[in-house]
Amino acid sequence: MSVADPHTEPRPLSAAGKPLTSRGEATRGRILEAAEHVFADLGYHEASIVKITEHAGIGLGTFYLYFDGKQQVFEELVIDLNRRVRRSMAEAMAGATDRISAERAGFEGFFRFTAAHPALYRVVREAEFVSPETLRLHYTRIVEGYETGLRAAQAEGDVDEALDPEVTAWALMGAGELIGMRYLLWERDADGAPPAEMPASVVDDMARFIRNALSPRASTEGSA
Amino acid sequence: MSVADPHTEPRPLSAAGKPLTSRGEATRGRILEAAEHVFADLGYHEASIVKITEHAGIGLGTFYLYFDGKQQVFEELVIDLNRRVRRSMAEAMAGATDRISAERAGFEGFFRFTAAHPALYRVVREAEFVSPETLRLHYTRIVEGYETGLRAAQAEGDVDEALDPEVTAWALMGAGELIGMRYLLWERDADGAPPAEMPASVVDDMARFIRNALSPRASTEGSA
DNA sequence: GAGAGACCTGAATCGGGTCTCATGTCTTGC
């Protein structure tokens, strides 16, 4: 597979590009963790370096030893989150035998991540306006896996051969995203708490939709 | 239909809530127009009141005679854009006879608007982070129409009765959005110009996907 | 135990934003 492995991580460097001692690595990690918290809480523009460094318990200047600026931490964070979402999806799909159930499992993995970290997934979406390149990377990496899976499944006869794998992959991802937004990010109980997981009925409804969309049709290969 | 009519517009008021003379109304309109331009060009956070008033050719203070602040103009703009997107969709669907072709036409209307105003559709999406309430309104209004249409089509036998209309409506809208983003907002030719319209092949592929997803299945009502 | 890096710090600099307000200018009714 040419798809990027969701488990590899780059070596941490200082802002100047130099390698770090373990003390430096630890501090860098604390900044990243604080950034995750602050961005998730406040969104990109309300977040500030001061708030991040305060939350990390370090001096303001220290931040600039490890990052060029706010945008760079943000990008690194999105890339990390992308790895984590894909890991969640990959884990969920691991046991599936045919493509249709793999598809369902993949969505469950995605919904599980979103339910567990609603604010974090919002961070990823905000990348569209903060760092479009990074968002492209995010979506592209997810779609690549999808597309390969769909192509293989078409060869197996699990998926309608008339469907274009690329367009279909984007359509499925979009469907998953809006469903996640609607039923996980928007839904709040009386105390304002988000749901712990996607309601089974929604997962079922969505699975039915996907099964319909993907399964080979017995007859009627009509006009385009 | 209980769906909000995309053609009605509220009366313009001053920031203090007073009705306006025609001179005032004209100025207010110029601000809104300038805001549309500036937000589309720069995004919410890069945009500033100064830039908006400069573009409108009026003094800075004048802005505050008509709006409470940046956020309020933004929200008004998003609501206006929502009306325009829905109008574009409704016009495209007007001639359709059955639901499946109405669906396809609706997407064509949506893609037409996005292709004609790529930057404007980005403004709508940015509302997720600037004014979540307004974005909810945007999506909800679109989904309402969808859902009613799907329900009616199920009664007619045009659409698989096993599908949940609400979940299906959100899934379709999400699919349309990501396809729009991928093939309209991202695609640039050598000069960096966006495509004038959605490629026919993508529309066809998407239509096939939707037809599969919605059409009643002859047999196999399998497990959930 | 002393020197060399690596690491840390926050006051100060700089830039840019929103919003107010005291001071005009138009337009309309009479």
Add this chain to the structure above:
DNA sequence: GCAAGACATGAGACCCGATTCAGGTCTCTC
């Protein structure tokens, strides 16, 4: 032609954020 009220203005008060930098401190090596 002259109030009165609607409309217009932009300098300035105020706020807040990113980034720099000169001066520390820590830690490791020999």
